[in-house]
Amino acid sequence: MARLRHYLPHLVLALGAAAMLLPFYWMVLTSIRSPSEIFDVSLWPVPKTFSGGENYAQAASSVPMARFMLNGLIVCGGILAVQVLTSVPAAYALAKLRFPGRRIMLALVIAALCVPVQALALPLFVGLARAQLLNTYFAMMAPFFLSVFAIFLFHQSFRSYPDEIIEAARMDGFSEMEICWRLVLRGSLPSLAAFAVFSVVAHWNDLYWPMIVINKTELAPPPLGMLFFSDAETGANYGALMAGATIITAPIVLCFLLARRHFIAGITMTGVK
Amino acid sequence: MTTLDVSVSAAGPARPVRSAAERRLIRKGLLFAAPAMVLMVAIYGLPLVMLGGFSLTDYQLGAIDWSFVGLSNFTKAFHDPVFLRAMANTALYAAIVIPCGVFGALGIALLVHGRRRSRALWETAYFLPVTATLVAMATVWQFLLHPTLGPVNAAIKALGFEPVSFLGTPALLIPTMALIGVWQILGFNMVLFLAGLTAIPKDLTEAARMDGAKSPVDRFLTVTWPMLGPTTMFVVVTSSITAFKVFETVAVLTKGRSGSETLLYELYLEGFDYSNTGYAAALTLIFLAIVLVLSIGQTLRMERKVHY
Amino acid sequence: MTPQSLELTGIGKGFGQTEVLRGIDLTVRPGEFLSLVGMSGCGKSTLLRIIAGLETPDRGTVSIGGADVTGADPSDRNLAMVFQSYALYPHMSVRENIATPLRMRRLSGWARLPLVGRMIAGRAALDDIDAAVEAAAGVLEIGALLERRPAELSGGQRQRVALARALVRDPAAFLMDEPLSNLDAKLRAHMRAELSALHRRLGATFVYVTHDQIEAMTMSDRIALMIEGRIEQLGTPDDLYRAPATLRVARFIGQPSINLLPVEIGPAGRLSLFGLEIGLAAALSGGAETTGPATLGLRPEDLHLRADGLPAKVLRVETHGADRYVSCVLPRAPELALTLRQSATDPLGADADGVLRLGFVAGRAHLFGADGQRRTLHVLERVAA
Numbered sequence: 029m030a031r032l033r034h035y036l037p038h039l040v041l042a043l044g045a046a047a048m049l050l051p052f053y054w055m056v057l058t059s060i061r062s063p064s065e066i067f068d069v070s071l072w073p074v075p076k077t078f079s080g081g082e083n084y085a086q087a088a089s090s091v092p093m094a095r096f097m098l099n100g101l102i103v104c105g106g107i108l109a110v111q112v113l114t115s116v117p118a119a120y121a122l123a124k125l126r127f128p129g130r131r132i133m134l135a136l137v138i139a140a141l142c143v144p145v146q147a148l149a150l151p152l153f154v155g156l157a158r159a160q161l162l163n164t165y166f167a168m169m170a171p172f173f174l175s176v177f178a179i180f181l182f183h184q185s186f187r188s189y190p191d192e193i194i195e196a197a198r199m200d201g202f203s204e205m206e207i208c209w210r211l212v213l214r215g216s217l218p219s220l221a222a223f224a225v226f227s228v229v230a231h232w233n234d235l236y237w238p239m240i241v242i243n244k245t246e247l248a249p250p251p252l253g254m255l256f257f258s259d260a261e262t263g264a265n266y267g268a269l270m271a272g273a274t275i276i277t278a279p280i281v282l283c284f285l286l287a288r289r290h291f292i293a294g295i296t297m298t299g300v301k
Numbered sequence: 302m303t304t305l306d307v308s309v310s311a312a313g314p315a316r317p318v319r320s321a322a323e324r325r326l327i328r329k330g331l332l333f334a335a336p337a338m339v340l341m342v343a344i345y346g347l348p349l350v351m352l353g354g355f356s357l358t359d360y361q362l363g364a365i366d367w368s369f370v371g372l373s374n375f376t377k378a379f380h381d382p383v384f385l386r387a388m389a390n391t392a393l394y395a396a397i398v399i400p401c402g403v404f405g406a407l408g409i410a411l412l413v414h415g416r417r418r419s420r421a422l423w424e425t426a427y428f429l430p431v432t433a434t435l436v437a438m439a440t441v442w443q444f445l446l447h448p449t450l451g452p453v454n455a456a457i458k459a460l461g462f463e464p465v466s467f468l469g470t471p472a473l474l475i476p477t478m479a480l481i482g483v484w485q486i487l488g489f490n491m492v493l494f495l496a497g498l499t500a501i502p503k504d505l506t507e508a509a510r511m512d513g514a515k516s517p518v519d520r521f522l523t524v525t526w527p528m529l530g531p532t533t534m535f536v537v538v539t540s541s542i543t544a545f546k547v548f549e550t551v552a553v554l555t556k557g558r559s560g561s562e563t564l565l566y567e568l569y570l571e572g573f574d575y576s577n578t579g580y581a582a583a584l585t586l587i588f589l590a591i592v593l594v595l596s597i598g599q600t601l602r603m604e605r606k607v608h609y
Numbered sequence: 610m611t612p613q614s615l616e617l618t619g620i621g622k623g624f625g626q627t628e629v630l631r632g633i634d635l636t637v638r639p640g641e642f643l644s645l646v647g648m649s650g651c652g653k654s655t656l657l658r659i660i661a662g663l664e665t666p667d668r669g670t671v672s673i674g675g676a677d678v679t680g681a682d683p684s685d686r687n688l689a690m691v692f693q694s695y696a697l698y699p700h701m702s703v704r705e706n707i708a709t710p711l712r713m714r715r716l717s718g719w720a721r722l723p724l725v726g727r728m729i730a731g732r733a734a735l736d737d738i739d740a741a742v743e744a745a746a747g748v749l750e751i752g753a754l755l756e757r758r759p760a761e762l763s764g765g766q767r768q769r770v771a772l773a774r775a776l777v778r779d780p781a782a783f784l785m786d787e788p789l790s791n792l793d794a795k796l797r798a799h800m801r802a803e804l805s806a807l808h809r810r811l812g813a814t815f816v817y818v819t820h821d822q823i824e825a826m827t828m829s830d831r832i833a834l835m836i837e838g839r840i841e842q843l844g845t846p847d848d849l850y851r852a853p854a855t856l857r858v859a860r861f862i863g864q865p866s867i868n869l870l871p872v873e874i875g876p877a878g879r880l881s882l883f884g885l886e887i888g889l890a891a892a893l894s895g896g897a898e899t900t901g902p903a904t905l906g907l908r909p910e911d912l913h914l915r916a917d918g919l920p921a922k923v924l925r926v927e928t929h930g931a932d933r934y935v936s937c938v939l940p941r942a943p944e945l946a947l948t949l950r951q952s953a954t955d956p957l958g959a960d961a962d963g964v965l966r967l968g969f970v971a972g973r974a975h976l977f978g979a980d981g982q983r984r985t986l987h988v989l990e991r992v993a994a
Contacts, residue, residue, distance in 0.1 A: 049426055055438075117334070127331050296496070
C-alpha cells in the first residue's frame, strides 16, 4: 500500500506523458514504415520493412522541403534581427533616458501588447497588396519588425541596470550607442536569449500570416509548406506525409531537447511579465 | 561643473534651463525611440485606423468603387448564420480547452512539483507539444484519429466499442480540435503553475502542517490553492486568448467544412479568400474586442508594473 | 494543558554525504525555556525540525511527555512553531491566521469549506474559536489588527501574530526558529523581554533556536550549545559563561571573546606563560598527559591594570558608553591581541609609549588542556606576573 502510494504519482505522470508523446512516436514510426504496413496499427517500434529512406525521399521530392526550411530560416532570422535592432534602443531610451513623450510611448507599448497580429492582418494585407509586395520575404516579415513585447521585456530588464555605471561610462567618453549595446544589453543577455527563443519559435510555427501573403510554393515557410504538402497528399501516402511532418517539426524540437531550460524560459516568458 | 550650472541658470530666464548634457540626452532619447515609434505607427496605428474605416464601408479588395455603409456590417454580422456559428464553435472550443487545459495542467504541475530527480524528464515530456509545429502535428493527429488506420480507434475497438469517426462526425469536429488544443496547451500551463508552486515559501506549507493540516488535500486548500490565485488568473486569461485564436487545426483538419468554422478561420475566409474587406474588418473589430476584454485585467497589472 | 517534557535520544541525521546531527541526547524539562545555540550549520535548526516532525531522524527517538512520537506527523504532535519568516498565510486576515490551528483541529473537512462551512460547523464551535482568537490576540496586544492582512503589518506586528497563532491552541511545547532575527536591533531587545514575560506567564515548555548568544543568555533557563552536530555543553547561561566545559564553548560564549594565552603545564602542574610562572597550577589527575602545552582563558573583565604586570602595547580603544574595551598586544607575542574591559570613567593607565601593565584575577582563569577539555585550576599562594 505504501509502495503504491509512492509510485502512484509516477504511474499517473507516465500515463499522461505517454498520451502527450504518442503523436510524436506515431509520426516517427509511420515515417519509417512501408506503405504496405498502413493497416498495421500496432505500436511495435520496429517496422517489418524499413522504408524510411523512400518516405523521406518522397517527402523531399514532391515538395521542396529544403526550400521550406531555408525560407523559415530567412524569415525567422530576418524578423529577429530587425526586432532586436529596433527594440533594444527604444527600450534603453524608455528605461534610462528622459525625453518628452516617454510616458505616452510606454502606455502605447502596453496597449499594443494586447493587440494580436491577427487583428492587424487585414489592413496590412491591403497595404502590401496595394504596394505590390505580396509573395515576398518582406511581406512575410514586415508586420513583425516591431515587437512591443521585446520593448516591454527589455525595458523591465534594463531598468534594473545601475545608473551609476551608465553615468561613469558617459564620463569615460562612451557614446550612448556603446552604452546601450555594449554595457546595458550585456547585462540582459538572459532576457535576450529568452526573447530570441520566443521569437524564433513563434515565427517558425506561424501559419496565419504566411497563409495570407504567400501563395507560391517556393516562398512558403515550413508550416505553409506542410499545409501545401498535406493538401497534395490527401491520404495517399501517410509514410511520406509523416516524414514531411517529422522534417518540419524536428529543428525546433531538437533545439528544445538540447537547450530545455532556455526554451522553457523563453516560451513561457509571456507568463512572467 | 555644478557651480557653472548654477551661474548659468541664475543668469538665464526663470524657466529652468537644461544643461547641454541634458539636452543631448533628450535628443538621444528621441533618436533611439524614433525607429520603434515609426514602426508603431506603421504597424499598429495606421492599420487600426484603416480597420475602423474599412468596417464602415462595403469595400472589396480590388474593387474600384465602394460606398459608406455605416454600421450595417456589424448588424449584418449578428444576423449572419455562418458568423454566429463560428462564434458558437469558438465558444464551445474555449469551454472545453480552458477548464481541461487549466485544471489538467494544475494537476500535472502538482504531481511534477513533488518529484525531485525525475522532474526534468516530466517537464520535457509535457512541454514537447508546446514547441512542435501545430500544422505538422495536426496532420499527425488526423492520422492517429483515423477511423480505420489510426491506433486510437484500434484501441477503442480492442476495448469492444464501435470505432469513432472523430473527423467525420460533424458534432465531434469541435471537441476533437479542442482535444488537440488541450494537448498543445497543457505543457505551457504546467510550466506556469510550476513557477507559481516554486514561489510558495516552504515555510507556509510547514506552518500548515504544524497547524494541523494533516492531509495533502487540507494543505492544498489552506496554502497551495490560495497562493496560486494570481497564477491561476493569468493561466485562465492566456488560455482563453489562445482558445479564441484557434486557427491551425481548422486550416489543416476541416477547412471549416460541416459547419466547423471558428472565429479566426471565418475571418480569414471573409477577408482573404472572398476579399470582403469591409465586412471582414467589422468581424476583426469584434474579434479584437473579445481579446481586449479578456486581457484588460492583465494589461492594467502590467501598466502598474512598468511604473513601479 | 500542563507543560510537557521533550526527550531526544541518540538523534542522528545526514543529508547526502554530510552528517548534520551526530547522536544528540537531550531532555527538555516541562516548563523550561531551553535555547539551542550555535553557528549556522551546526544542526540546531535541523534538530528543531526533527522535534517538530518536519524532518525524520535517521537514528534515535523523539518523545513528548513520555510518548514516542518519532514517526508521527507534525499535526499529531500538538507542538506550535514560530518560523523565522513567521510563515503567516498572506491571503488570510490576522484573525483567520490565528484561527487556522483551531479550525484545522476542531472542525471537520466539510465545516472548513468556504461559505457552506459556516452552516455545517455550528454556532457554538465557531464562537469558541472566535473567543480563543480574541484571547490570544489580547495576550499579544494585537486585538486592533485582527481584520488586517499580514502585508499591512510591520515586522514586529507580524512577529506577534505568529506568536498568537502558536499560543492560541495551548500546545505541549513551543518551538521557535530564530524568531527575532528579522527585527531591527531595538525591537529585538524589546521582544526578548516580551518573550521572557510570555514564557513566565504561560509556564510552557519553550525550545528556542538562535545563533545570537545574547538572546540565549538573556532568556534561557538552560542553553544547549551545539557545534558540528553535537551538543558541546548543556547548562545554565551562567554555567556556560563561568565554567565553559571546552575551549570551543569558551570561544563561542562571551562578547568580546575570551582572551586565550598559550601556557605550559610544568612539573607539579605549575603553569608558565612565556617561561614565567604565573602562580597557577593545574590539578593533576595522575595521567601521563597532564603536563605539556595548554590554553589559559581570561575574560576581558578579568584582566586589570597591575603595576608589576606584563607590559602590553595599546592598539585600539573602543568606548561603549559605560564600558571601554582596550585591545593590546604583548611584545612577547605580537600576533596575540588581548582585550581588556575597563570602566569608561577610569583612567586608561597607559604610559607615554602607549604601554599598559596587565594582571588578571587568578580565581577566574580557565584552563583547557591540549584536548580542549576544561581542567581544574588551583591558585598558588605566591602570585606573580
